[in-house]
Amino acid sequence: MNSGTADTRLGADIGGTFTDIALELRGTLFSTKVLTNYAAPEQAILDGIAVVTRDAGISPAEIGIIIHGTTLATNALIERRGAKTALVTTEGFRDVIEMRTENRFEQYDLNLQLPTPLIPREHRFTVKGRIGAEGQELQPLDEAALEKIAGRIAASGFGSVAIGFIHAYTNPAHECRAREILSRKLNIPISISAEVSPQMREFERFNTVCANAYVRPQMADYLARFQTRLKEMGAECPVFMIHSGGGLISVETASEFPVRLVESGPAGGAIFAADIARRFGLEKVVSYDMGGTTAKICLIEDFAPRTARTFEVARTYRFCKGSGMPISIPVIEMIEIGAGGGSLAWVDAMGRIQTGPESAGSEPGPACYGRGGKRPAITDADLVLGKLDPDNFAGGAIRLDTAASEQAILRDVGERLSLNAMSTAFGICEVVDENMANAARVHAVENGKNISDNLMIAFGGAAPLHAARLCEKLGIERCIVPK
Structure with missing residues (x-):
């Protein structure tokens, strides 16, 4: 029997690099970030629950409801890691x-x-x-x-x-x-x-x-394990999944129709941005959600995100409509590209800096994580440019190694282009910012809108680091970064 209370709610979002946990206890918020566990994604959630319940001074049994968003289904489709x-x-x-x-x-x-x-x-x-x-x-x-x-x-x-x-x-x-x-x-x-x-x-x-x-066998197995492990730690509260349209569905429905979880995590971000727009009376907004693996851009008008009956996963050709995998379900309309903090930087055959779509993820992660990653990622460039505090990353949970970032950036990119570490890091960030700006322009044009007419709401682990430059490229004059 569930002994939790309605004023104790927990949200969990599994991303390609980090798993985020937020616990609301009678109006007070407790949160943490945990590196995503690819072998057992539910473990990162359980580890995060242990941290926030300890900080709040409650037991897992006191949680009243869990709302879960995830990119696992999306990533399985993009990376072709599903069942035969x-x-x-x-x-x-x-x-x-x-x-x-x-x-x-x-x-x-x-x-x-x-x-x-x-x-x-x-x-x-x-x-x-x-x-x-x-x-x-x-x-x-x-x-x-x-x-x-x-x-x-x-x-x-x-x-x-x-x-x-x-x-x-x-x-x-x-x-x-x-x-x-x-x-x-x-x-x-x-x-x-x-x-x-x-x-x-x-x-x-x-x-x-x-x-x-x-994706059904993989997702059904994950959700069954997740519920079992929750009960083992004492949390017997109801669990709901965020679906691609921004609403909630039961775990049982999600297990049978896991395609409805495609864009589950990003949909939660768009709903969050729409709520901020409503509270502050902002009628034209572009939400910008940049995490560890991807960046998501969504247009919000009249306090609601744009929706569609069909969308595409994994566009392969310069963000062109029609070049992806069509999924015919109700969805919050957005564009998603492989540009996150873990996206790897490299030099192509023409001597140009490129970023993504390959990501360092959480295993091994960017070079600065000190977990075995040797190739430079966007996070390494941000660190070299002084955008990140090496002693306070992810709330101090991970100490970043600036020297490792400089070494990786120079070895894989800088030395090939005869650039120093600072110039190389600036070039990497410019390329990823331009990629995101191009994606935002395409998304706006496809919807018959002018992107510069909007105010930007930037959130996610990496978005605030790049939002100002992105606004400059897009001609957007105002940007809000939620606290």
Whole structure:
């Protein structure tokens, strides 16, 4: 039984580098940052809970509610670290997720390469059966073929299955029956598009159910472990997840539909910025959230973030719309790029400084962390430029090594360009700031807005360090950094 109280609330956000914990106890806030544990993400949350409850003088059993945001689902899709997944679809539509739409996101690039589909062709299976656009059955489902497909999937070591049939959003009968037949032989999660994304447009719907199936085993396992470990430490309060649209869903729903957690953490940041805009009467705002791995930019108008029914993960071509993986679920509309404090700096073949998208993360982290990282990251450049206090980073939890940062910056970048440590660090920061400015301009133009008309709200571990220069590049005159 939960013995917690309603005035004791805890928030947890797992990022690519840090896991942030905040405990509100009768109006007083206690917070801490813990390095994200990739092998067991829940451990960082538990370690953080132990710190804030100790500081507040309470036990975990007194927590009344836990609200959790995470980028684990997003990162699994971007890094392609999901389960081996099979797609079962209508005969004739096997290649929909590879053919995509006729849209060319860069019309004049003769060597244009489309993003690789999440599920390779040899893992896609087709079956006869057809539902019409008005929901009528045009051809019965071939159940005998489904029995054979189930046997092939069982023998091939798949970890998850996605089912996507034409026009299933109007009549899910065939998808439901297919799941019933497959589940007789398979003891793995099966996702159907009529439940994950009951919307027209087969490319977006198929891709969304594939993404859901791809991350479902990993996320369900993580959430089950998290709840078990919470109960072991005495916290039996309800746990809710922030979904991509900024609302809350239960852990059980999140386990079944983990694609709704894509952009979960960033959505929480956008809601936070919208609340600040509402409290201060700011009608046009751009939120800028830069953490350890990525930077997120979102337009907020009339005290609410912009929303959409479809968005893209992992755009691959200069932030161009159409170059990413489409996910068809309600979402807070934002643009996200690989530009965080842990993003690595390097020199390309043309002798230009580049940053990201590869990140040092928390293991081993930037060179200044002293945890084995040798390559220079944005945090190393910020430290060399004097933007960070080496003795008070993450509340004093991590002592930064300035000499290690200088050595890494010079070895990997400075010596190749005949620059000293200070000039190299300045160049690294200029490049990452320009990348973020370009992303912000693209996001504003796609929405028919002028980015310079907005006030910026900057938050996240690294955003305040770069906000002033970003505002200068974008022509934004005012910036708020919440305390």
